Amino acid sequence: MAIDHVKSKNNWRYHWHAIMTLAERSSQSTFWGLGIFITITLALLTSALVLHNSLRFTERNIIYIASQPLFLPIFVNTDLVSLYLAIIAAVTASRERDRGTLEVLFYGPVDEMAFILGLFLAQLKVFLVAILVAVVWLNLVTWLMHLAFSIEMYIILITSIVMAGAVIAFGLLTAVWGGRTRTALVYFLLVLMLLAGLQIADQVISSLVLVTNPTMNDPILVIRNTLVVVSGVIQWVSPYSQLNQAMDAVMLHHLSGYLLHLGVILFQVLVLLLGSILILKRKGVRG
Numbered sequence: 001m002a003i004d005h006v007k008s009k010n011n012w013r014y015h016w017h018a019i020m021t022l023a024e025r026s027s028q029s030t031f032w033g034l035g036i037f038i039t040i041t042l043a044l045l046t047s048a049l050v051l052h053n054s055l056r057f058t059e060r061n062i063i064y065i066a067s068q069p070l071f072l073p074i075f076v077n078t079d080l081v082s083l084y085l086a087i088i089a090a091v092t093a094s095r096e097r098d099r100g101t102l103e104v105l106f107y108g109p110v111d112e113m114a115f116i117l118g119l120f121l122a123q124l125k126v127f128l129v130a131i132l133v134a135v136v137w138l139n140l141v142t143w144l145m146h147l148a149f150s151i152e153m154y155i156i157l158i159t160s161i162v163m164a165g166a167v168i169a170f171g172l173l174t175a176v177w178g179g180r181t182r183t184a185l186v187y188f189l190l191v192l193m194l195l196a197g198l199q200i201a202d203q204v205i206s207s208l209v210l211v212t213n214p215t216m217n218d219p220i221l222v223i224r225n226t227l228v229v230v231s232g233v234i235q236w237v238s239p240y241s242q243l244n245q246a247m248d249a250v251m252l253h254h255l256s257g258y259l260l261h262l263g264v265i266l267f268q269v270l271v272l273l274l275g276s277i278l279i280l281k282r283k284g285v286r287g
Contacts, residue, residue: 014109015109015111015113015114017109018109018110018114018118019114019117019118019121020118020121021118022105022110022114022115022118022119022122023117023118023119023121023122023125024122025122026092026118026119026122026123027122027123027125027126029092030085030088030122030123030126031126031129035084035088036084036085036088036126036130039080039081039084040081040130040133042080043076043077043080043081043130044077044133044134044137046076046077046080047073047074047076047077047134047137048073048141050072050073050076051069051070051072051073051141054069054072055069055145070138070141070142070153071152071153071156071247071251073138073141074134074138074153074156074157074160075156075160075243075244075247077134078131078134078157078160078163078164078243079240081127081130081164082127082160082163082164082167082168083167085123085126085127085164085167085168085171086123086167086168086170086171086188087171087185087188088123088171089119089120089122089123089168089171089172089175090171090172090174090175090178090184090185090188091175091181091184091185092119092122092175093115093116093119093171093172093175093176093184094175094178094179094180094181094183094184094185095181096115097179097180098180098181102115112277112280112281113277115280116172116176116273116276116277116280117273119172120165120168120169120172120273123164123168123171124161124164124165124168127161127164127168128161131157131160131161134157135157138153152250152251155250155258156243156246156247156250159243159246159247159258159262159265160243162262162265162266162269163239163240163242163243163265165265165269166239166265166268166269166272167239167240169268169269169272169273169276170188170191170239170272171188172272172273172276173272173275173276173279174187174188174191175276176276176279176280176283177279179283236264237268239265239268242261242264242265242268243261243265245257245261246258246261246262246265249261
């Protein structure tokens with residue numbers, strides 16, 4: 001019996017069945033909650049407000065501020081939804097450990113990889129539904145406001161799916177790293193606050209007036225240079241920054257630049273998922 005159990009764990013058919021079963025169970029749990037519907041609604045309302053302000057600014061100043069006025073609403077919408085799903089992924093993974101069901105799952109044809117991929121695909125499935133809702137909203141907006149809905153919009157929407165995958169994978173990483181639900185959420189929020197705080201600090205310091213000839217006597221020169229370096233690193237680490245740069249590349253029709261940032265996001269997804277699996281293996285179901 002033990003040999004058959006080991007064989008089943010090494011059989012990809014059982015693995016795939018376990019992954020899809022976990023994905024279906026977790027996605028249904030998300031769909032049955034009000035949180036995802038509230039988040040999608042708030043994301044659409046925020047996107048509509050951003051678009052309205054952009055168009056009003058254009059009208060009042062008689063300028064054309066962007067070649068793709070819908071890019072920013074798409075960015076805001078996908079960011080909010082992906083952030084919520086990352087939190088849900090972290091909470092779901094942590095609760096399995098808190099309730100002791102994680103240990104029960106591992107008695108069947110479920111291992112670390114199946115568990116992580118199952119939860120990952122579940123939230124990615126929910127994000128795809130949110131994208132479909134966004135497509136309907138975008139088509140409605142373009143029809144009402146007589147805006148051009150170009151192929152670039154679909155490219156950005158597809159790219160946002162990869163971005164969401166990176167954010168969800170990060171949520172899973174904090175879950176297996178933190179262990180308990182409360183700890184996982186604290187880690188998740190702390191990392192987000194740290195990254196956001198460093199970028200805000202860089203913008204604030206950069207906005208300060210430079211001395212005519214900066215020297216080592218400049219009291220904020222070291223801080224300024226350090227934050228510039230850190231901000232540059234964050235732009236490569238953050239999937240949101242990578243999506244923003246991919247959007248810029250699309251607007252400029254810079255194919256190599258777009259493929260570069262898309263590749264970076266895909267690499268982030270793989271690294272975060274692999275890290276989650278390895279940490280879970282090291283800590284075990286009770287760690």
